[in-house]
Amino acid sequence: MSATEGAGRLVTGPGMLLVWLYGVMSVGAVSRSIYQIATEFDRAPLAYALSAVAAVVYAFITYTLVRGGEMARRAALVCCAAELVGVLTVGTWTLADPSAFPDATVWSDYGYGYIFIPVLLPVTGIWWLRRSRATA
Helix, strand or coil: CCHHHHHHHHCCCHHHHHHHHHHHHHHHHHHHHHHHHHHHCCCCHHHHHHHHHHHHHHHHHHHHHHHCCHHHHHHHHHHHHHHHHHHHHHHHHHHHCHHHCCCCCCCHHHCHHHCCHHHHHHHHHHHHHHHHHHCC
16 A cells, blocks of 8 residues: 555545644644743743643644555554543643643643643544544
8 A cells, every 4th residue: 555545545534624633733832832932931841841742742643644554544543642641641630730830731621722622632533543444
């Protein structure tokens, strides 16, 4: 199977929506983290570093979805699972110990500031990536 065939399989239907959403989240998280790290890092270093991690995760998943192919699908699946663990961990941490986060991260309160997209995106991504393999 060529990379083109794999790419077509991952970015059709719900896959195209995932690419679009991950792309938007990438741009938003990258912009936010660069600005916050450059101007206010001493205010909330943990929160801003976690936002930068989220940005890298979003960008990588976007890339792998667009790239396509079985290896990229597996990498995206692992990354979506890691993202979900991160969202659940950071979301719980921000609720349990709000003083640890003087400012919000992308994943704070399970993505409340982003209409819960950060917690819904990896679940949807995992579903789509598993489904796309089943139809292959």
